[in-house]
Amino acid sequence: MRITKDMKMADVIQMNYMLIPVIYRFGINLGFGDKTVTEICGGAEVDLNFFLQMVNTYHDKDYFPKEELQSIxxxxxxxxxxxxxxxxxxxxxxxxxxxxxxxxxxxxxxxxxxxxxxxxxxxxxxxxxxxxxxxxxxxxxxxxxxxxxxxxxxxxxxxxxxxxxxxxxxxxxxxxxxxxxxxxxxxxxxxxxxxxxxxxxxxxxxxxxxxxxxxxxxxxxxxxxxxxxxxxxxxxxxxxxx
Amino acid sequence: MNNITIVVAEASFLIQEGLNNILKKLGDNQVIQKMDKGEGLFESLGTLKPNMLILNPDLFDGNADLIKQECGKLKNSKLVLISNAKDIDKKYSADAFIHYYDGQAKILECLETLKSDLLKTQKKEKSDEPISAREKNILKHIALGLTNKEIADTLFISIHTVVTHRKNITQKLGIKSVSGLTVYAILNNLIAMDEVK
Incomplete structure (x- = not known):
C-alpha cells in the first residue's frame, strides 16, 4: 500500500516497522498521537514530498518515483x-x-x-x-x-x-x-x-x-x-x- | 529461493502487473528489472545478465532484425516474447511466446518448462553437493592467502582450472568472500587458525 500525506503517521509505522529508523533519520520521533504525515512533517520541518518519496521507496521495492524524483x-x-x-x-x-x-x-x-x-x-x-x-x-x-x-x-x-x-x-x-x-x-x-x-x-x-x-x-x-x-x-x- | 533472474520489458502497465502475478505463482524467480520502454534495455542486459528476458517486440516497433541481433548476444538466457500478433512465432525466434489472450494455465505451463530447463543447467553447476577432496585442497590454499596464480603453480594446474574450482567451491558452500572461505576452512580443520596471515 502506498504511503500518502493524509495517513496517520502511527498507521505508517504499524504497517512497516522498518521505517522507524528511517523517520528517525529525518528527525521525527515516536509518540505521534493521531497526527497525519503532513502534520508531523510540518512540525519537524521536513519536506513532505521528499519524505513521501523516501518512505515509499523504502516501503515498496517496486515503487519507483519518476517525475517526482526530479524535483528533490x-x-x-x-x-x-x-x-x-x-x-x-x-x-x-x-x-x-x-x-x-x-x-x-x-x-x-x-x-x-x-x-x-x-x-x-x-x-x-x-x-x-x-x-x-x-x-x-x-x-x-x-x-x-x-x-x-x-x-x-x-x-x-x-x-x-x-x-x-x-x-x-x-x-x-x-x-x-x-x-x-x-x-x-x-x-x-x-x-x-x-x-x-x-x-x-x-x-x-x-x-x-x-x-x-x-x-x-x-x-x-x-x-x-x-x-x-x-x-x-x-x-x-x-x-x-x- | 529466487534462483531465476528475470528482466521484463513491456509498455503496458496492466500486462506488466499480470505478468508479475503469474511470476509470483511460478516462484523461484526474481524480477530484477522492469522497463516500459526499449531505450537502454539492451545496454543494461550486459550487466544484469538475466536468466530470462520477457520482451514485447512492440517496444522496438517490431524491428525483428534488431531484436534478433541483440537477443542473439544473450548467452544462457531464455527469451520470451509477448505479443498481440497471431503469427508472432513466424516472425521472430524465441524460446517461448505469450499471446495476449493466453490463459493463466497456458502461460504458467510455458514458463514452468523454461524454469525447469534453467534449473537443470544451474544444477549442473552442482550447488548442493559437498565439496570434493580436490576442492578441499584448493580451498586450503585460498584460505592460506595464495593467489590464483600461486595456487596454480603449487599444484601444477592451469589458472583456468583454479578459477573453475573456486567457482564451484563458492557455489557449493554459498560463501563468496575469501575471508568467509577462510573461516569455513578453519571450522573444518583444513587449516589451523594460526596459519592464517
Missing part, C-alpha cells in the same frame, strides 16, 4: 544518506559488535570460533566503513558539484575538477560488493558453525545481521533508484552544455 534537490538526498551512514557507523555496527564481544566473554569451550566470527565481522565493518568514506569523500561531493553545474549552467574551476574526477557509471560498478561479506557471515553462522551455549545471544546476533542487511538493501535502493538516475540525467545535461 540532490543535496537533500545526500544529507539523508549521510544520516543513514552515520547511523550505521555509530549505532548498528557497534550494536552487533558489542553482542559478539559479549558472546566471546560468555563462552569458554568454543572461544576460538567466536574469535573467528569476531574477526570476520571486524573485517566486514572495516570494508563497510571504507565504502561509506568513499561515498562521503568522493561520490557525494561529485553529486553536489554536478547539481551545482546544472543549476548555474556553467562550470566553475572547482566544480570542473570534481566533475572530471569521477562519473556515476564508476559508482554503479563497485556498488554490489559490500554486501557479500555480510551474506557470508550469515551463511556461516546458519549453516556451518555449531551454535555456542548462549543460544539466545547467538540468535539475536543473526537477527540483527538480517535487519542490517535489509536496511542496507533499502539504503542502496535509494542510491540506485533515486540518486543514480538523477545523476545520469544531469551528466547528460552537462555533456550538452559543453
Amino acid at each position: 534537490p540532490s543535496k537533500d538526498i545526500v544529507a539523508y544518506l549521510k544520516m543513514t551512514h552515520s547511523s550505521y557507523l555509530n549505532e548498528k555496527l557497534s550494536e552487533i559488535e558489542v553482542l559478539i564481544e559479549e558472546l566471546q566473554h560468555a563462552e569458554f569451550e568454543d572461544e576460538k570460533y567466536i574469535l573467528l566470527i569476531r574477526n570476520f565481522f571486524e573485517g566486514y565493518k572495516n570494508e563497510l566503513t571504507e565504502h561509506i568514506m568513499h561515498e562521503e569523500e568522493l561520490v557525494f561531493p561529485y553529486v553536489l558539484a554536478v547539481e551545482e553545474i546544472c543549476e548555474a549552467r556553467s562550470i566553475s574551476d572547482r566544480n570542473r575538477k570534481l566533475y572530471e574526477s569521477f562519473s556515476i557509471a564508476e559508482y554503479q560498478e563497485g556498488h554490489d560488493d559490500v554486501e557479500e561479506k555480510l551474506m557470508d557471515l550469515k551463511t556461516i553462522m546458519i549453516k556451518y558453525l555449531t551454535p555456542p551455549l548462549n543460544k539466545n545471544l547467538y540468535h539475536k546476533i543473526i537477527q540483527l545481521l538480517f535487519m542490517l542487511e535489509q536496511d542496507l538493501n533499502y539504503h542502496s535502493r535509494i542510491e540506485d533508484k533515486v540518486l543514480v538516475p538523477k545523476m545520469i540525467a544531469m551528466e547528460k545535461i552537462i555533456t550538452e552544455l559543453n
Whole structure:
C-alpha cells in the first residue's frame, strides 16, 4: 500500500516497522498521537514530498518515483544518506559488535570460533566503513558539484575538477560488493558453525545481521533508484552544455 | 529461493502487473528489472545478465532484425516474447511466446518448462553437493592467502582450472568472500587458525 500525506503517521509505522529508523533519520520521533504525515512533517520541518518519496521507496521495492524524483534537490538526498551512514557507523555496527564481544566473554569451550566470527565481522565493518568514506569523500561531493553545474549552467574551476574526477557509471560498478561479506557471515553462522551455549545471544546476533542487511538493501535502493538516475540525467545535461 | 533472474520489458502497465502475478505463482524467480520502454534495455542486459528476458517486440516497433541481433548476444538466457500478433512465432525466434489472450494455465505451463530447463543447467553447476577432496585442497590454499596464480603453480594446474574450482567451491558452500572461505576452512580443520596471515 502506498504511503500518502493524509495517513496517520502511527498507521505508517504499524504497517512497516522498518521505517522507524528511517523517520528517525529525518528527525521525527515516536509518540505521534493521531497526527497525519503532513502534520508531523510540518512540525519537524521536513519536506513532505521528499519524505513521501523516501518512505515509499523504502516501503515498496517496486515503487519507483519518476517525475517526482526530479524535483528533490540532490543535496537533500545526500544529507539523508549521510544520516543513514552515520547511523550505521555509530549505532548498528557497534550494536552487533558489542553482542559478539559479549558472546566471546560468555563462552569458554568454543572461544576460538567466536574469535573467528569476531574477526570476520571486524573485517566486514572495516570494508563497510571504507565504502561509506568513499561515498562521503568522493561520490557525494561529485553529486553536489554536478547539481551545482546544472543549476548555474556553467562550470566553475572547482566544480570542473570534481566533475572530471569521477562519473556515476564508476559508482554503479563497485556498488554490489559490500554486501557479500555480510551474506557470508550469515551463511556461516546458519549453516556451518555449531551454535555456542548462549543460544539466545547467538540468535539475536543473526537477527540483527538480517535487519542490517535489509536496511542496507533499502539504503542502496535509494542510491540506485533515486540518486543514480538523477545523476545520469544531469551528466547528460552537462555533456550538452559543453 | 529466487534462483531465476528475470528482466521484463513491456509498455503496458496492466500486462506488466499480470505478468508479475503469474511470476509470483511460478516462484523461484526474481524480477530484477522492469522497463516500459526499449531505450537502454539492451545496454543494461550486459550487466544484469538475466536468466530470462520477457520482451514485447512492440517496444522496438517490431524491428525483428534488431531484436534478433541483440537477443542473439544473450548467452544462457531464455527469451520470451509477448505479443498481440497471431503469427508472432513466424516472425521472430524465441524460446517461448505469450499471446495476449493466453490463459493463466497456458502461460504458467510455458514458463514452468523454461524454469525447469534453467534449473537443470544451474544444477549442473552442482550447488548442493559437498565439496570434493580436490576442492578441499584448493580451498586450503585460498584460505592460506595464495593467489590464483600461486595456487596454480603449487599444484601444477592451469589458472583456468583454479578459477573453475573456486567457482564451484563458492557455489557449493554459498560463501563468496575469501575471508568467509577462510573461516569455513578453519571450522573444518583444513587449516589451523594460526596459519592464517
